[in-house]
Amino acid sequence: MHPAKSVIFFTTASGAGYGLLFFLLLGSLFGIIPGDFWFLFLSFGLAYFLITAGLLSSTFHLGHPERAWRALTQWRSSWLSREGVMAILTYIPSGLYAIFKLFLPETGGAAVAVLGVLGAIACIITVYCTAMIYASLKPVHAWANHYVPPGYLLLSAATGAVLVNCLMVLWRAEVFLPSWLAVLLLGASLFWKIRYWKFLDGTKSVSSPESATGLGEFGRVRLLEAPHTEANYLMKEMGFKIARKHAAKLRWITLLAGFALPLLLIVLSMNVTGGFAAFLVILSVASAAIGILAERWLFFAEARHTVGLYYGAEHA
Amino acid sequence: MNDRRPARDPRVDTALLVSDEVKTTTCYMCACRCGIKVHLKNNKIRYIEGNPDHPINGGVLCAKGSAGIMQQNSPAKLRKPLLRTGERGKGEFREIEWEEALSLATEWLQEARGTDPSRLAFFTGRDQSQSFTGWFAKQYGTRNFAAHGGFCSVNMAAAGLYSIGGAFWEFGEPDWEKTKYFMMFGVAEDHDSNPIKIGLGKLKTRGDAKFVSVNPVRTGYSAIADEWLGIRPGTDGLFVLSIIQELLKADKIDWNYLIRYTNAPWLVIRNPGAANDGLFARGDDGKPLMALKDKSIVSSETTDGTPVLVGEYKLPSGETCVPAFQIMAEKYLTDDYSPERAAKETGIDAATIRRIAAELAHAAFEEEITLDIPWTDWAGRKQDKMIGRPVSMHAMRGISAHSNGFHTCRSIHLLQMLLGSVDVPGGFRHKPPFPKPCPPGGGAAGKVTTANTPLNGMPLGFPTSPEDLIIDDAGNPLRIDKAYSWEYPIAAHGLMHTVIRNAWEKEGPEIDVLFMYMANMGWNSSMNVPDTVRYLTDKNEDGSYRIPKIIYSDAYYSETVPYADLILPDTTYLERWDCISLLDRPISTAHGPADSIRQPVVPPDRDVRPFQDVLLDLGARLKLPGFVTEAGDAAYPGGYADYMVNHERMPGLGPLGGWRNADGSGKGRGAPNPNQLKAYIDNGCFWIKPFTEEQSYYKFAGKSYLEEAVRMGWIGKADRVVMHIYSEPLQKFRLAAEGHGDIQPPEEMRDRLKNYFDPLPIWYKPFVEEAVDGDEYPLHAVTQRPMHMYHSWGSQNAWLRQITARNPLFISADLGHDMDIADGDWVWISSTHGKVKAEVKLMEGVNRQTVWTWNAIGKRKGAWGLKEDAPEATKGFLLNQIIPELLPPRADGYRYSNSDPVTGQAAWYDLRVKIEKCAAHECGETAPMMPSQNHLIGGPAPLDISRYGEDLKGSPSGMPSVRQKDWIGNREENAETAGLRPGHGNKVTAFEVEEKE
Amino acid sequence: MTSLPTTKPEKKLGLVIDLDICVGCHACAVNCKEWNTGGHSAPLTDIDPYGADPNGVWFNRIHSFEVTNDEGEGRTVNFPKSCLHCEDAPCVTVCPTGASYKREEDGIVLVNADHCIGCKLCSWACPYGAREYDETAGVMKKCTLCVDKIYNPNLPEESRVPACVSTCPAGARSFGDFADPESDVSKLVASRGGFDLMPEQECKPTNKYLPPRPKKLGQAADDIQALTPIADNSAGVIARWIDKFLSA
Numbered sequence A: 001m002h003p004a005k006s007v008i009f010f011t012t013a014s015g016a017g018y019g020l021l022f023f024l025l026l027g028s029l030f031g032i033i034p035g036d037f038w039f040l041f042l043s044f045g046l047a048y049f050l051i052t053a054g055l056l057s058s059t060f061h062l063g064h065p066e067r068a069w070r071a072l073t074q075w076r077s078s079w080l081s082r083e084g085v086m087a088i089l090t091y092i093p094s095g096l097y098a099i100f101k102l103f104l105p106e107t108g109g110a111a112v113a114v115l116g117v118l119g120a121i122a123c124i125i126t127v128y129c130t131a132m133i134y135a136s137l138k139p140v141h142a143w144a145n146h147y148v149p150p151g152y153l154l155l156s157a158a159t160g161a162v163l164v165n166c167l168m169v170l171w172r173a174e175v176f177l178p179s180w181l182a183v184l185l186l187g188a189s190l191f192w193k194i195r196y197w198k199f200l201d202g203t204k205s206v207s208s209p210e211s212a213t214g215l216g217e218f219g220r221v222r223l224l225e226a227p228h229t230e231a232n233y234l235m236k237e238m239g240f241k242i243a244r245k246h247a248a249k250l251r252w253i254t255l256l257a258g259f260a261l262p263l264l265l266i267v268l269s270m271n272v273t274g275g276f277a278a279f280l281v282i283l284s285v286a287s288a289a290i291g292i293l294a295e296r297w298l299f300f301a302e303a304r305h306t307v308g309l310y311y312g313a314e315h316a
Numbered sequence B: 001m002n003d004r005r006p007a008r009d010p011r012v013d014t015a016l017l018v019s020d021e022v023k024t025t026t027c028y029m030c031a032c033r034c035g036i037k038v039h040l041k042n043n044k045i046r047y048i049e050g051n052p053d054h055p056i057n058g059g060v061l062c063a064k065g066s067a068g069i070m071q072q073n074s075p076a077k078l079r080k081p082l083l084r085t086g087e088r089g090k091g092e093f094r095e096i097e098w099e100e101a102l103s104l105a106t107e108w109l110q111e112a113r114g115t116d117p118s119r120l121a122f123f124t125g126r127d128q129s130q131s132f133t134g135w136f137a138k139q140y141g142t143r144n145f146a147a148h149g150g151f152c153s154v155n156m157a158a159a160g161l162y163s164i165g166g167a168f169w170e171f172g173e174p175d176w177e178k179t180k181y182f183m184m185f186g187v188a189e190d191h192d193s194n195p196i197k198i199g200l201g202k203l204k205t206r207g208d209a210k211f212v213s214v215n216p217v218r219t220g221y222s223a224i225a226d227e228w229l230g231i232r233p234g235t236d237g238l239f240v241l242s243i244i245q246e247l248l249k250a251d252k253i254d255w256n257y258l259i260r261y262t263n264a265p266w267l268v269i270r271n272p273g274a275a276n277d278g279l280f281a282r283g284d285d286g287k288p289l290m291a292l293k294d295k296s297i298v299s300s301e302t303t304d305g306t307p308v309l310v311g312e313y314k315l316p317s318g319e320t321c322v323p324a325f326q327i328m329a330e331k332y333l334t335d336d337y338s339p340e341r342a343a344k345e346t347g348i349d350a351a352t353i354r355r356i357a358a359e360l361a362h363a364a365f366e367e368e369i370t371l372d373i374p375w376t377d378w379a380g381r382k383q384d385k386m387i388g389r390p391v392s393m394h395a396m397r398g399i400s401a402h403s404n405g406f407h408t409c410r411s412i413h414l415l416q417m418l419l420g421s422v423d424v425p426g427g428f429r430h431k432p433p434f435p436k437p438c439p440p441g442g443g444a445a446g447k448v449t450t451a452n453t454p455l456n457g458m459p460l461g462f463p464t465s466p467e468d469l470i471i472d473d474a475g476n477p478l479r480i481d482k483a484y485s486w487e488y489p490i491a492a493h494g495l496m497h498t499v500i501r502n503a504w505e506k507e508g509p510e511i512d513v514l515f516m517y518m519a520n521m522g523w524n525s526s527m528n529v530p531d532t533v534r535y536l537t538d539k540n541e542d543g544s545y546r547i548p549k550i551i552y553s554d555a556y557y558s559e560t561v562p563y564a565d566l567i568l569p570d571t572t573y574l575e576r577w578d579c580i581s582l583l584d585r586p587i588s589t590a591h592g593p594a595d596s597i598r599q600p601v602v603p604p605d606r607d608v609r610p611f612q613d614v615l616l617d618l619g620a621r622l623k624l625p626g627f628v629t630e631a632g633d634a635a636y637p638g639g640y641a642d643y644m645v646n647h648e649r650m651p652g653l654g655p656l657g658g659w660r661n662a663d664g665s666g667k668g669r670g671a672p673n674p675n676q677l678k679a680y681i682d683n684g685c686f687w688i689k690p691f692t693e694e695q696s697y698y699k700f701a702g703k704s705y706l707e708e709a710v711r712m713g714w715i716g717k718a719d720r721v722v723m724h725i726y727s728e729p730l731q732k733f734r735l736a737a738e739g740h741g742d743i744q745p746p747e748e749m750r751d752r753l754k755n756y757f758d759p760l761p762i763w764y765k766p767f768v769e770e771a772v773d774g775d776e777y778p779l780h781a782v783t784q785r786p787m788h789m790y791h792s793w794g795s796q797n798a799w800l801r802q803i804t805a806r807n808p809l810f811i812s813a814d815l816g817h818d819m820d821i822a823d824g825d826w827v828w829i830s831s832t833h834g835k836v837k838a839e840v841k842l843m844e845g846v847n848r849q850t851v852w853t854w855n856a857i858g859k860r861k862g863a864w865g866l867k868e869d870a871p872e873a874t875k876g877f878l879l880n881q882i883i884p885e886l887l888p889p890r891a892d893g894y895r896y897s898n899s900d901p902v903t904g905q906a907a908w909y910d911l912r913v914k915i916e917k918c919a920a921h922e923c924g925e926t927a928p929m930m931p932s933q934n935h936l937i938g939g940p941a942p943l944d945i946s947r948y949g950e951d952l953k954g955s956p957s958g959m960p961s962v963r964q965k966d967w968i969g970n971r972e973e974n975a976e977t978a979g980l981r982p983g984h985g986n987k988v989t990a991f992e993v994e995e996k997e
Numbered sequence C: 001m002t003s004l005p006t007t008k009p010e011k012k013l014g015l016v017i018d019l020d021i022c023v024g025c026h027a028c029a030v031n032c033k034e035w036n037t038g039g040h041s042a043p044l045t046d047i048d049p050y051g052a053d054p055n056g057v058w059f060n061r062i063h064s065f066e067v068t069n070d071e072g073e074g075r076t077v078n079f080p081k082s083c084l085h086c087e088d089a090p091c092v093t094v095c096p097t098g099a100s101y102k103r104e105e106d107g108i109v110l111v112n113a114d115h116c117i118g119c120k121l122c123s124w125a126c127p128y129g130a131r132e133y134d135e136t137a138g139v140m141k142k143c144t145l146c147v148d149k150i151y152n153p154n155l156p157e158e159s160r161v162p163a164c165v166s167t168c169p170a171g172a173r174s175f176g177d178f179a180d181p182e183s184d185v186s187k188l189v190a191s192r193g194g195f196d197l198m199p200e201q202e203c204k205p206t207n208k209y210l211p212p213r214p215k216k217l218g219q220a221a222d223d224i225q226a227l228t229p230i231a232d233n234s235a236g237v238i239a240r241w242i243d244k245f246l247s248a
């Protein structure tokens, strides 16, 4: 699948944003994060910035962004629509909660807590919806599998945790729990990603050139001539091919920059203090960002669509 | 229930007004000439669909035809007459007015005509008005005239006309409804483009016929064949002759048919060394003789008694003679034609050859058809049935484009005759005006040219003996293309492919003006392109061009335009009148004679004129007889439309057969009718006169047909057409080569004539293969036509070029494996002549020794309104770059053209090559890369984005939607196999259409 | 509604494509483009039509495949493909705007260009590659089953079928109602063993493909007698003929 920049940025940014928002809500509910106005203001601000920037960027690749509102109408069947609806819904309880915590920290009590809980659940559901957009696309074997929804949730959580950890280190707050959470989630993500790739390398789509053409009973099917000698929309959009060597390199970048390095940096940061710790956690964020961008890029680039079977792909 | 109107979906208006007007005309996206309906909206073309009533296409339309809209929008359309300003080939021109262009052309032509009219060479390429352009040439007085047949498929035409009185091309067709066994040789697409597809669809759907395709490549038609025989190119003749051996040996031949309808019983004189050896024994009346069972020798016209096909007879003169059949049988029963020998050359194993022979015999004799159609033969004998041998064959350029193509094609016809399957139910059927007498009448071509005087005959003819050659007293060719010389005696279509070289070489006749029309001679219709453009641009010492003046009419900015001095821009086919005439290459089907017209459906948006109008104008300015009235005024002031209606070749016979006489009552014959064109338009721009059942088969022998043919002016007398298994005209040339007769060939040509003028079909290795070292150049290289592209002119089409914008070299996967060549690798393809670079595509379905590519996709930079970086120019390649136009030198250094020695047919597919992987730095772009030709002056910049149609959606009609119509693609044929309702597809059984009057 | 019709459609219009007789001529693809560039989804934009990278919107495309079995016997199969108007069309259910819809009355899957946001998701969801994004219009387009042709009272009856069907020179394409088991297309599919493309994708395509039929290869072996020579050599053969014709 063609790795469109806007979509990659969207999933990276809003994924991290929802993860961050989720942990901010939980952290705030359980009093783990500082209740400080500026901390909350900047942290929630960052979360909403990431989410919103991501969502906006995802509308850039639309042919008709001005009609984007229509995408909210089909939540009964479309995961994309559900995601849109949930993205907007998430703003409401989480936003109200943040407003209360920022401006009326003393009021609300249980009712505000409920908003927080709802917000956190909404974050999960939103990320889940995003994941399901892909996981429900049967023609893409790399997406339509059981690894993808947990993967999305894990990645979102891990990047969120890395961000929370970073913010708290910068705020010089107590970070034992966030740090370990980040380490744990990074580790789990790493593990999950490896499992995912194992799955990807070891299995193929149920569809093949033989099933795509229905000619399997006559033998092995091989494309002789494509409908056009130059690439068409389908091939540009869904026929993206990535060289094996290139993919292997990116996988290493993902594993190292995305998970291993941030994990190490965070573990290291727990053993140092002050400016150096801050430096390490900022580095962990930067590293994760690079790694996750690579991971997202690969998520598209490695994904093969069944339409390729009509254009010479031997499997999908 | 089912006819409940669908609930209205408010999001779609399904009842829009599609068009403001629908006009019928005839397609010319290729030479097949289908009927079309052009929907016009806002003065633009909204949609072109097949005309369901039309005899050729019955409503279907191919990819090219469907892309007519984009032809009309081509950025390569010429816009105004052009006069060359820069050097030839640079594409530097000045736009001039028509008056200037026409006076200049008149001046040049007048000058030549005043000296010797043959100083004009008029070659008209893909001309669909040859009876008109040929007439111009004749009235002008030049013998140097031909159209494209010589580089196309004259082998098929000549072999057919000299054997069965008709030919493959689109001049005949298998009996699609009844055939049980169909063999197709070397066809990728054919002139009979849509009819073949329609026919194959029917035949395959019927499911009770076998379709065998003999072709080195398994694509297109071959893909749907029941059996594909991946033959080695150039060897079909031997394959067929070995089948003939099998049939002869097993006595599986139609004796009766041979006796009645062919010259098999005619007695041939056996008198080795004598001047009459191999000629027919003739009676005092000049008629050939035959022997009867009682050993009496009688005229071949005799209808009593039983003629015999074997035995040796003595003539009253004492000479020995034997029936032609026996000479034939003796020849093919030798080991030279055994399946084993054939297997070695063809790559088709002997068992397969034997099986095919058995299958043919089975289909012909065990599955005989009898139709209850009573008929009367030429001699008045009544028969109550028509016997059919349901074996049919079709062949085209895979056979013709080899230097042994004439004989190979004759071999196929011989096989058809032995099986009794020509023009019988289930067999190959002639389309009127064929069959013609065999060998064709009309005689020799015009030879004598005199200043300011018409030629003493038509410029093209059908020689039957050395007397008919167009040579001077020393035996040298008189025509610029050397047609009808000792080199190519039966060059019935001329040799357009030799004109440029010969005109440059100046060893033979010289010319002042080369006038060409509709042929891309600067590129894909010439061999050896690099030298061809050199010939066009070479200069004499005084700085003048070696080919003095070149006039060219094209409609588009092709690769040839830059090489002309004066360009006469033509209209597109949707902008002009045209006439597809029975005098020429009509649209007839086996079901009846038909002709058609084109009418302008859109006005030209540029200063261009229909070429035929221009030629009439030039003829009038030159005051050519027939082009002017006695008073000296233009005879056809209304242009070509006027000519179409009012010209008469003979009293009552004009270009169009339909609605003649003032009241429209004339069919085929009659006085001109001023309302004729309107009648055509009212009928969908075509006219057909369906045959009766009796006229539909056995046309060569059936009285009813023969009389009809006389009435229609196709033949002079209602004599039967005798098919020729043994060709006496060929023997006459051979006898000359052996030293007999007054007209003698030059010494160095005797062997060639002796070898190739065998009165019976022979097989020999194609010349290039014979001459070239097979170890060094182990591969055959051929081309195929893509079904969606017409030669060079499809690439300017925004839709068609999206399908094919570059051409790879297809090679066998085995070969690729052995040579370590993979898909996408680049290779050099080298012949003795040069090399060209291409990207490789591996495939399974190709003969191991054959490589091939799609024809004429590669383009020169700057041509056809394409941008410089178009893949056609950078990745696509032209095989013609490395096809030599001459054969290796003879002992004395003389070089024949790379053509068939009988007909002069260009031997495109004799090419032998080797391939080598390119070095890494050489990959990615083709070579040689000729410099860009300037872009068309005054032409529009090619669009970056085309949104054609956005304003053509149509307005609401307010009408309610109607029920949609079911459609079964294979129509009646499906009905037979699946119990479906018949006949609710398009009207493809168009022969049933009655004339609407 | 972006959900699929809940009631069983009264009609299920679609195409049958006969792979046994398709010669791969591209006529259906070009005629489709021609009709539709001025039709419901007009225009079928072409980008760089005369340049290095020409690519445009097409609703129908012709592929060709080579199929080789273990014995090394091969065949070439031409393979046209357009939207299959699936019963369980994922391109419809993924659409977030409702622009992509399946008509209740006849099962035709269409895009409402006024509502489409051009998110391309439907093109990802279609396993067959049957959706076409028009970059310049910013909306998705696709085969309309010529909805503006098949019901159009302004066209003559023969024209009221999909463009690709009426134009196909080989007659390899049929059109009709699959909801009716007695319809001609249903019967054709039943008699010829018509099949679905990628049934495992569970889209339940309406369009059906007819398989290439067994090649008539072994005819000679089965019911055709091998030819037997009437004599061993050429002279013998001719002698037999002389006997046969002259000495009786």
Ligand SMILES: Nc1nc2c(c(=O)[nH]1)N[C@H]1C(S)=C(S)[C@@H](COP(=O)(O)OP(=O)(O)OC[C@H]3O[C@@H](n4cnc5c(=O)[nH]c(N)nc54)[C@H](O)[C@@H]3O)O[C@H]1N2
Pocket: B125, B126, B148, B151, B152, B153, B397, B517, B518, B519, B520, B521, B524, B525, B526, B553, B554, B555, B556, B557, B558, B559, B560, B570, B571, B572, B573, B611, B783, B784, B790, B791, B792, B793, B855, B879, B880, B908
């Ligand atoms: N390698 C190889 N070479 C081949 C062949 C092959 O198989 N392989 N095939 C050979 C054969 S059989 C043929 S027939 C030739 C064909 O080759 P050509 O006869 O050259 O055919 P085209 O290139 O299609 O078109 C000829 C010219 O006609 C112009 N034209 C088109 N429409 C009109 C019109 O309405 N009016 C006028 N005045 N001009 C028009 C086009 O612009 C073009 O320049 O190629 C031959 N060359």
Ligand SMILES: Nc1nc2c(c(=O)[nH]1)N[C@H]1C(S)=C(S)[C@@H](COP(=O)(O)OP(=O)(O)OC[C@H]3O[C@@H](n4cnc5c(=O)[nH]c(N)nc54)[C@H](O)[C@@H]3O)O[C@H]1N2
Pocket: B030, B031, B064, B152, B153, B185, B186, B187, B188, B189, B190, B191, B192, B193, B214, B215, B216, B217, B231, B232, B233, B234, B235, B236, B395, B396, B397, B398, B399, B402, B782, B783, B784, B785, B786, B787, B788, B789, B790, B791, B852, B909
């Ligand atoms: N779409 C389209 N239609 C056209 C044209 C076009 O350019 N495009 N051109 C028109 C013209 S001018 C012509 S002449 C006709 C020609 O129509 P075809 O005769 O179909 O012409 P080719 O494409 O040259 O096909 C020749 C076939 O012969 C095969 N072949 C080559 N050598 C041999 C051999 O030695 N033996 C056998 N058995 N097969 C061999 C090739 O693989 C190829 O399949 O088509 C006409 N129709």
Ligand code: SF4
Pocket: B027, B028, B029, B030, B031, B032, B033, B034, B057, B060, B061, B062, B063, B064, B065, B066, B193, B194
């Ligand atoms: S075969 Fe195609 S291009 Fe040729 S005349 Fe017919 S419709 Fe036109």
Ligand code: SF4
Pocket: C082, C083, C084, C085, C086, C089, C090, C091, C092, C109, C125, C126, C127, C128, C129, C130, C131, C142, C203, C205
């Ligand atoms: S083929 Fe693709 S576009 Fe057509 S209905 Fe099925 S899923 Fe949708």
Ligand code: SF4
Pocket: C094, C095, C096, C097, C098, C099, C100, C111, C115, C116, C117, C118, C119, C120, C121, C122, C123, C139, C140
């Ligand atoms: S591109 Fe248009 S039709 Fe397709 S899913 Fe998006 S909104 Fe729906």
Ligand code: SF4
Pocket: C031, C032, C033, C035, C036, C059, C060, C082, C083, C142, C143, C144, C145, C146, C162, C163, C164, C165
């Ligand atoms: S049904 Fe109409 S829109 Fe669909 S492929 Fe055929 S011609 Fe094109």
Ligand code: SF4
Pocket: C021, C022, C023, C024, C025, C026, C027, C028, C029, C062, C078, C080, C167, C168, C169, C170, C171, C172, C173
């Ligand atoms: S028009 Fe018919 S024969 Fe040609 S590609 Fe389409 S389905 Fe096949």
Ligand SMILES: [Mo]
Pocket: B151, B152, B153
């Ligand atoms: Mo030709």
